[in-house]
Amino acid sequence: MNKESRQLRVGILGCGPISQAAHFESCRKAHNAELYAICDQAEDLVSRMALIHEPRVTYLDYDQMLADPQVEAVIVAVADQFHVEAARKALAAGKHVLMEKPLGVSVEECEELREQVRESGLVLQVGNMKRFDPGIAFARRFIRQEMGQMLALKAWYCDSTYRYEETNNLQPILVTSAQARRPAGNPKADKSRYYLLGHGSHLVDTARFLGGQIMSVQARHVEKFGAYCWFVAVEFADGSVGHLDLTVAVRMDWHEGFQVYGEYGSVIGKTYNPWYLRSSDVECFSVRDDQYHRILGEDAHFYKLQVEG
Structure with a gap:
């Protein structure tokens, strides 16, 4: 593992499941970043994660971590309801931010945060790690550079009833704590809202990453036998249409x-359960040579790649 001499010193807020499964390892493996600090109010979690991942310093108080001049950037990996609050504090302290998606839980708080980012001159990046999937990045380059005008885009994100079995087999054993800070009530009780924020954010971001800005939306929603489905017709800024x-x-x-x-080709892509850390299988057909083009053998640890980015 090659490390650059100049590394971004990162502090991670939240020692829960997503940090254990993705962010701690990503900072340790990134060639241009260092896992400098970890922070959580759950002392037992901080102690256990410090033994495993060996940050330089640990904190039980977020304000104290933000006051550390050695911390240059913060990864916010706490419950969705605390995202904007944590990001605003980090920006006020002069730190760059990588925010777990979703950005926030209301349009109003996200717009206020956007204004603060603009005024700060700092970088706030939402953790839509699929943008760093080499296959999806390859598709975007083909669309931008070779495909010509876009006619239409279809994208789908269909979680599996078998996903948790797969995830449990792929992830490390995750540790929780009774001391961890939790939002009031049960944020997952409203399934429609939870699925749109947690899963729909990936779908919409991939569509925008490939197709550009979405200008109009018409959606149909159905719930049956505990399953939820949204079919969404969209129009992009260039006048092309889409279905999500x-x-x-x-x-x-x-x-x-x-x-x-x-205009000059088409793209088809298959994306895998993210915990396989496997690049999307993408084929780009070009009329310029009447051939399919694929990308193979790329580093697909997109959680690490988004830290490096």
Whole structure:
């Protein structure tokens, strides 16, 4: 593992499941970043994670970590309801921010945060790690550089009823704590809202990453036998049309991907359960040579790649 001499010193807020499964390891493996500090009010979690991941310093108080002049950037990995509050504090302290998605839980708080980012001159990046999937990045380059005008885009994100079995087999054993800070009530009780924020944010971001700004939306929603489905018709800024399918959960394997039809070619992609850390399988057909083009052998640890980015 090659490390650059100049490394961004990162402090991670939150020692819960997503940090254990993704962020601690990503900072340790990133060639241009260092896991400098970890912070959580749960002392037992901080102690255990410090033994495993060996940050330089640990904190039980977020304000104290932000006051550390050695911390240059913060990864916010706490409950969704605390995202904006934590990000605003970090920006006020002069730290760059990598924010776990979703950015926030209301449009109003996100708009206020956006204004603070603009005034600060700092970087706030939402953790839509699929942008760092080499296959999706390859598709974007083809669309931008070779495909010509886009006609239409279809994208789907269908979580699987078998996902948790797969995830449990792939992730490390996750540790929780009774001391951890939790939001009031049960944020997951409203399934429609929870699925749109947690899963739909990935789908919409991938569509925008490939197709550009979405200008109009018409959605249909149905719930049956504990499953939730949204079919969404969209129009992009260039006048092309799109169809987005968010379904949680399908009675089959993880089903995620996209198709894009353009002037000089088309793209089809299949994306895997993220915990496989596997690049999307993408084929780009070009009329310029009447051939399919693929990308193979790329580093697909997109959680690490988003830290490096």
